[in-house]
Structures are given as structure tokens and as C-alpha cells.
Amino acid sequence: xxxxxxxxxxxxxxxxxxxxxxxxxxxxxxxxxxxxxxxxxxxxxxxxxxxxxxxxxxxxxxxxxxxxxxxxxxxxxxxxxxxxxxxxxxxxxxxxxxxxxxxxxxxxxxxxxxxxxxxxxxxxxxxxxxxxxxxxxxxxxxxxxxxxxxxxxxxxxxxxxxxxxxxxxxxxxxxxxxxxxxxxxxxxxxxxxxxxxxxxxxxxxxxxxxxxxxxxxxxxxxxxxxxxxxxxxxxxxxxxxxxxxxxxxxxxx
Amino acid sequence: xxxxxxxxxxxxxxxxxxxxxxxxxxxxxxxxxxxxxxxxxxxxxxxxxxxxxxxxxxxxxxxxxxxxxxxxxxxxxxxxxxxxxxxxxxxxxxxxxxxxxxxxxxxxxxxxxxxxxxxxxxxxxxxxxxxxxxxxxxxxxxxxxxxxxxxxxxxxxxxxxxxxxxxxxxxxxxxxxxxxxxxxxxxxxxxxxxxxxxxxxxxxxxxxxxxxxxxxxxxxxxxxxxxxxxxxxxxxxxxxxxxxxxxxxxxxxxxxxxxxxxxxxxxxxxxxxxxxxxxxxxxxxxxxxxxxxxxxxxxxxxxxxxxxxxxxxxxxxxxxxxxxx
Ligand SMILES: [Fe+2]
Ligand SMILES: [Fe+2]
Ligand SMILES: [Fe+2]
Numbered sequence: 001x002x003x004x005x006x007x008x009x010x011x012x013x014x015x016x017x018x019x020x021x022x023x024x025x026x027x028x029x030x031x032x033x034x035x036x037x038x039x040x041x042x043x044x045x046x047x048x049x050x051x052x053x054x055x056x057x058x059x060x061x062x063x064x065x066x067x068x069x070x071x072x073x074x075x076x077x078x079x080x081x082x083x084x085x086x087x088x089x090x091x092x093x094x095x096x097x098x099x100x101x102x103x104x105x106x107x108x109x110x111x112x113x114x115x116x117x118x119x120x121x122x123x124x125x126x127x128x129x130x131x132x133x134x135x136x137x138x139x140x141x142x143x144x145x146x147x148x149x150x151x152x153x154x155x156x157x158x159x160x161x162x163x164x165x166x167x168x169x170x171x172x173x174x175x176x177x178x179x180x181x182x183x184x185x186x187x188x189x190x191x192x193x194x195x196x197x198x199x200x201x202x203x204x205x206x207x208x209x210x211x212x213x214x215x216x217x218x219x220x221x222x223x224x225x226x227x228x229x230x231x232x233x234x235x236x237x238x239x240x241x242x243x244x245x246x247x248x249x250x251x252x253x
Numbered sequence: 254x255x256x257x258x259x260x261x262x263x264x265x266x267x268x269x270x271x272x273x274x275x276x277x278x279x280x281x282x283x284x285x286x287x288x289x290x291x292x293x294x295x296x297x298x299x300x301x302x303x304x305x306x307x308x309x310x311x312x313x314x315x316x317x318x319x320x321x322x323x324x325x326x327x328x329x330x331x332x333x334x335x336x337x338x339x340x341x342x343x344x345x346x347x348x349x350x351x352x353x354x355x356x357x358x359x360x361x362x363x364x365x366x367x368x369x370x371x372x373x374x375x376x377x378x379x380x381x382x383x384x385x386x387x388x389x390x391x392x393x394x395x396x397x398x399x400x401x402x403x404x405x406x407x408x409x410x411x412x413x414x415x416x417x418x419x420x421x422x423x424x425x426x427x428x429x430x431x432x433x434x435x436x437x438x439x440x441x442x443x444x445x446x447x448x449x450x451x452x453x454x455x456x457x458x459x460x461x462x463x464x465x466x467x468x469x470x471x472x473x474x475x476x477x478x479x480x481x482x483x484x485x486x487x488x489x490x491x492x493x494x495x496x497x498x499x500x501x502x503x504x505x506x507x508x509x510x511x512x513x514x515x516x517x518x519x520x521x522x523x524x525x526x527x528x529x530x531x532x533x534x535x536x537x538x539x540x541x542x543x544x545x546x547x548x549x550x551x552x553x554x555x556x557x558x559x560x561x562x563x564x565x566x567x568x569x570x571x572x573x574x575x576x577x578x
Contacts, residue, residue, distance in 0.1 A: 019326075026320050026329070029336050030313035031548065033556020035344050035357075038313075042337035049330045056326075070325045094559045147566040148559065155562025237321075244324040244382055251440050253324040253382070253432070 006182035007120075008063045009082060010189060012072070013179070013225050015055030016083035019073055020234070021104060022048030023241055024091055033094050040140060044101070047133040054126045074245035078235050085224035086169035088234045092162065095148055095155070099162035102145045105138035106202045107173045110195050119187030142206045149210035156211065163212055171220020174199070179226075255308040255372045255396055256301040257463040257535065259481075261474040264293030278479055283409040286352040294478055298408055299353050299360075300369070301480060306346035307364045307371035309339045311545050315379045316388055324382060331428050332385060338421045345417055349410040365550050373531060374461050376539030383436050383443070383450035389429015391451075391458040391496065397422045398492050399462070402482035411480070430499065437503040444504075451500065452508045456526040462489040464528055494520045 025045040032038035056069035067075075086104055091097045112134055115127035149159040174196040176184070183189035207214050223229030244253070264271065271291055277284065284290055316336050323329035347357040363369040374392055379385065400422060404415045436447040462485040466472040475481035500507050511524045533539065 023321060026333055029320050029333060030310075030317035030340075031552045033552065033559040035310070035340055035347075037559075038340045039337055039344070042333055042340070046330055046333055046337070049326055049333070053326050053330075070327075073326055074324075094556065144563075148562045150569065151562025151565040152558070154558050155565070158558065240321045243322055248440065248442060251324075251443055253328055253435055253439075 003182060003186055004062065006179050007186070007188070008059055009179045010183045011055055011059035011062060011123075012080075012082040013084075015052050015059055015069070015072070016081050017087050017104075017108075018048040018055060019052040020081070020083040020237065021087040021101075022046075022052060023237060024087065024089075025097070025101070027091055028097065037094070041097075044137050044140070047130075047137070051126070051130045051133070054129070058122055058126065070245075074242045078230050078238060079227050081230060081234060081238075082225050082227050083234075084169065084172050085221050085231055086166065086172065088224065088231055088237065089166065089169065090233055092165075093158060095158040096162040096165065098141055098144045098148065099159065099166055101137065102141040102206065103166060103170055103203070105134060105141050106199055106206070107170075107195075108134050109138050110198045110202070111190065114190035114195070115188070118189075123188060145206060146210045149212050159210065160212055163207070164215055167215040167217065168219055168221045171218065172222045172224055175220060175222060177226060255399065255461075256304040257370070257372060257461070258466075259297060259301040259304060259471070259475065261471040261478075262293040262296035262300075264291040266291045266293075275477065278407045278477075282407075283412060284407050285409045293474075294480070295353050297475060297478070298411065298480055299350055299355050301475075302346055302350040302353075302411055302414075303355070303360045303363070303369055304371060306343045306350060306360065307369060308375065309343035309346060310364075311371045311375045311549060312392075313339050314545055314548055315375055315377070315541075316385060318379050319382060319385050322382070323385075328432070335389070335425050335428060338425065342414075342418045342421070345414040349408075349414040352410045361553065365546070365553055367537070367546070370535060371545075372461060373534040373539065374457050376534050376541045376545060377453070377457050378541050380453075381446045381450060383433065383446035384454070386429050386432030386436060386447065387450035387454040389425050389427075390433050390499070391429075391454050392461070393422055393425040393429060394496060395458050395461045395488075395492050397426060398488045398495075399483075405479070405482065407479035433503055433505075437505055447503070448505050451505050455508050456530075459489055459493070459523075459526045460528075460531045460534075462486075462492070464531065490520050493523050497521055 022045045025041050025048065028038065028041045029045070030038065032041055052073065053069050056072045060067045060069060060072055084104075086100060089096075089100060091100075109131070112127045112131040116124050116131060118124045118127065145159065148155045150156070174192045176192045180189055180192055184191055204214070224231075244251075270289070274284075274289070274291060274294075284294075313336050316332060316339075320329060320333050320336065323332050347360060350360060351357060360369065364371065374395075379388065397419070400415055400419050404412055404419055406412045406415065433447055433450075436443040438444075439447075464485065466485045472481055472484065476484075497507055497512065509524045511522065513522045514520075515522045534542065537543075
């Protein structure tokens with residue numbers, strides 16, 4: 001793998017994570033349990049879409065094949081997506097959505113923190129901008145996870161169920177592969193093992209305050225960020241997201 | 254409009270008090286929550302502001318319907334920001350209504366069980382991407398016609414909510430018109446979609462202003478109190494006069510054979526919408542009434558555990574803080 005193709009892959013991972021999660025969160029628009037939550041979810045989705053435009057825009061530049069951020073978002077099929085399995089999981093109930101958000105935010109925040117020191121200035125600049133937004137995302141998602149977990153019996157039960165359901169998707173974020181290693185060697189990506197330690201510290205504190213029990217299992221699902229084996233959910237998302245571009249090729253909107 | 258056919262409530266107050274109140278309104282003073290007001294004024298405002306707030310909230314649904322199918326990242330972001338604004342408008346308006354001693358939860362319950370209404374327009378389906386253009390252009394355009402004068406309404410909190418809302422509405426209309434422009438100048442299929450959207454949304458948009466109320470006693474009372482600023486016909490005429498040239502600029506045809514410029518009145522003559530359809534829609538028989546209310550009820554019911562959970566947590570925190578003191 002050349003550095004250039006590893007960089008392209010790596011940028012797709014960053015951009016596809018925000019694209020897919022932003023899409024999922026936007027599915028809530030108009031349907032949230034409280035008006036304030038509706039507005040807050042839309043805010044997060046908007047930030048994530050904005051980050052997608054930057055990451056995928058840069059990915060297209062690095063690839064050098066003339067593909068724009070929109071081309072990459074709208075005209076690739078499932079196997080070319082490089083997002084984590086976690087972010088493509090369905091929304092479920094509001095608790096599941098917020099648990100997914102909190103787990104991702106905690107990872108995202110640590111990752112972006114390191115990326116602000118990347119040897120590539122373009123990446124460092126995008127990371128710095130995104131970091132401000134994601135700091136706020138984690139504040140909000142962790143607060144809501146804590147509030148719901150330490151609320152009523154029912155809300156606690158639902159939050160524990162959400163954690164149990166999503167925990168197997170945590171490991172993939174920290175399991176390095178050839179792309180991660182190449183990017184680490186190039187002074188761009190962090191060492192994922194060290195990142196995991198910081199993530200654990202954060203998440204353990206949140207879960208403790210939330211009175212939730214961290215699942216014993218360390219089993220990790222994989223196949224999202226390599227694109228080797230996504231879940232069945234991603235294809236359905238793409239049928240919606242890409243429909244207009246696929247049905248009316250070449251049209252401008 | 255967003256508040257359609259709001260009946261004014263009768264008032265039993267003493268004539269001198271009513272006269273003094275009317276004098277304040279005539280002098281252009283703002284009525285504030287702590288001021289004395291006739292019971293009819295208060296109740297009419299609750300109904301009107303509540304209906305307006307519900308319209309913003311239900312109005313999220315037809316456009317929300319296309320967020321996950323927006324054709325580009327930029328369009329997705331713009332549409333999402335727009336629909337998020339509408340939620341914000343709902344929030345401002347519920348807050349304004351709460352100053353009249355009715356809670357947001359009470360108003361919500363009344364929406365959900367059908368005691369309160371929302372604008373007829375949101376009971377129409379959005380079938381293509383061009384509908385996102387038509388809704389922004391026509392529906393927000395019609396809303397602006399009504400909301401701009403309401404910035405001068407006599408009730409202070411309502412007026413201030415309208416001022417904030419109007420700042421955002423012009424962006425809504427522009428993004429809609431921009432979508433239409435892209436499509437009207439696009440491929441034949443896009444152009445067809447744009448025309449089809451105009452065909453479906455033209456008359457429902459005219460209905461937003463409500464049937465003629467020039468002889469209505471309710472409207473006369475509301476206008477005296479400055480909680481309604483213009484007659485429905487005035488606003489509808491203004492809307493048509495503004496919109497027809499915009500349609501021409503797009504190269505689209507307004508679906509009205511009788512549309513003619515009338516030199517004498519300095520405005521267009523146009524066909525009235527089918528008012529029997531309007532009454533069907535507000536009685537619950539529009540194409541999407543059932544879905545819209547079901548969606549709001551589902552969000553509310555499925556969100557109950559969230560609201561209860563967060564409230565229970567807040568109570569625990571308060572108790573812990575008290576114990577620590
Ligand atoms: Fe609106
Ligand atoms: Fe609005
Ligand atoms: Fe609007």
C-alpha cells in the first residue's frame with residue numbers, strides 16, 4: 001500500500017464515519033421525544049455533515065481522480081464505504097441513539113485531539129475545527145446518557161440494554177490494521193492502543209456516573225472500516241441517501 | 254395561514270375596562286403578560302399562538318420527509334437547518350403562549366388529541382425533491398406574508414417571537430426558490446418535477462390564508478385587538494401578486510387559466526381554491542392528516558420514558574444538592 005492510497009483510505013474512514021452517523025442522526029428530525037432534543041440532534045447532524053464535506057473533499061483531492069465529496073458520498077456502493085460498524089447501526093430508541101453517539105463521541109474526541117497534531121496541515125486544520133464541535137457533542141451525549149441511565153427504572157433498563165447491544169462495536173475503533181499503521185508511521189494517525197486507554201478512562205467515568213455496568217465481553221465485531229463486511233443496515237441507508245443521484249445521473253441540484 | 258380561522262372568544266368584562274384596554278391598543282402600546290387583559294383576548298391569543306406553534310412542529314414532517322434523500326451534502330445541510338429552524342419557531346411560540354398561563358405540555362396534549370389544529374398545508378404529501386423547493390418558496394412565502402405584519406401585533410411576547418421568526422423565514426423562502434430554480438433550469442425530468450410540484454402546491458398555498466373573512470365578526474374583533482393585522486383576502490392577493498412573477502421567472506406555469514393582470518386594481522385576478530377541499534382538510538380528511546397526527550403521537554408516546562427519565566434524574570440531583578447543603 002502506497003502512502004497516498006493509505007491516506008485516501010484513511011480520509012474515507014474519517015468522512016464516512018461522519019457521513020453515516022450524520023445521516024442516522026438526521027433521521028430523528030421531527031420525531032424526537034422533546035423539542036429541545038430535536039433541535040440538539042439536528043445540530044449534531046449538521047456538524048457531522050459539515051465535517052463530511054471537509055473530509056471527503058480532501059479525500060477526493062488526495063485521490064486525484066476528480067471525485068468531489070458529493071461523488072464519494074452519493075456514488076459509492078456498500079463495499080467502498082469505510083465507516084465503523086457502530087455508526088451504521090440503526091437508531092433504535094432514543095436511548096440507543098444517544099448511547100451510540102456517546103461511544104462514538106468519546107472515541108472521536110480523542111482521535112481528533114491527536115489529529116490536530118498530524119504531520120499533514122490540511123488534516124490538522126480540519127481536526128481542529130471538528131474538535132470544537134465534537135467536544136460539545138460529547139458533553140451533550142454523555143450528560144444525556146447519564147441522565148437517562150440514572151433516571152427511572154425503565155430508563156435505566158433501556159440504557160443498559162443499549163450499552164449491551166452496542167458494546168461489541170466498540171473494539172473496531174481501536175483495532176489497528178495496515179491503513180492505521182501506515183498513517184501512524186507517517187505521523188498522521190495516533191497509536192490506537194494509547195487512544196484506547198484514554199477512551200476507557202473517559203467511558204469508565206461516564207458509565208460509573210450513569211450507574212451502568214460495562215459488559216464483560218471484549219469480543220469485537222469488525223469489517224466496517226476495512227469495508228470487508230458491513231452490516232445489512234448500510235445498504236438500506238444508501239438506497240435512500242443516494243436515490244436521487246442514482247435515478248437522475250448527471251443532474252445538478 | 255399558520256393560524257387559520259381562529260375564532261375570537263367573547264368577553265364578559267366591564268365596558269370601561271374594555272374601553273381602557275382598547276385605548277392602549279389603539280395608542281400602539283404593547284400588552285405584556287402581567288397587564289390586565291380581557292379573557293377573550295387571552296383565550297383567542299392562546300388559540301392563535303398555539304395553532305401557530307403546532308404548525309411549526311407538524312410542519313417539520315413534510316420537509317423532514319426528504320432530509321434523508323437530499324441529493325447533495327449541501328442540500329441536506331440546508332434542508333436540515335431549515336427544518337431545525339421550524340422546531341425553534343415552535344419553541345419560541347410555545348414560550349410566548351406560556352406567558353398566557355397555559356403550558357407547552359397542555360398545548361401539546363390538545364394538538365395530539367385533535368382539540369387544537371395546525372395549518373391545513375401540512376396535510377399535503379411531499380412526493381418529489383421539487384416539493385422541497387415548492388414548500389420553501391410557496392409555503393414559507395405565504396407564512397412570511399402573515400408573519401411580517403404580526404411583528405406589530407399588540408401582545409408583546411407574540412410580537413417579539415414574530416420578530417425572531419421573521420429573521421429566519423426569508424432564508425427559508427430563498428432556499429426553496431433556489432431549489433426550484435435549479436430544477437426549472439435543469440434536465441427535462443427536473444423541470445417536469447418542478448412544474449408538478451407547483452401544480453400540487455399552488456391551491457393549497459392559497460388556502461393557507463383561509464376563506465374570505467371580510468364579513469366575519471371574529472376577524473373584526475381580532476383586528477381591533479391587533480392580533481390579526483390584515484384580512485385573509487388582502488394577504489392572499491399580496492401573495493399572488495408577489496408569486497406570479499417569480500413563477501414566470503422560473504418559466505413555470507401557475508395552474509390557473511383565469512389568471513390575469515388587472516390594471517384597475519393593480520393586482521392579479523385569480524381563481525379561488527376549492528374551499529370544500531379546504532374544509533375537508535381541516536376536518537381531518539386531508540391526504541396526510543392521519544399520518545401527521547400519528548407521527549406526532551408516536552414521537553410523544555415513545556418519548557415518554559425519556560422525558561420521565563430526565564425529570565427523575567433532575568429531581569435526584571436537586572435532592573442530592575439539598576442534602577449536601
Ligand atoms: Fe414555517
Ligand atoms: Fe417557521
Ligand atoms: Fe419557515
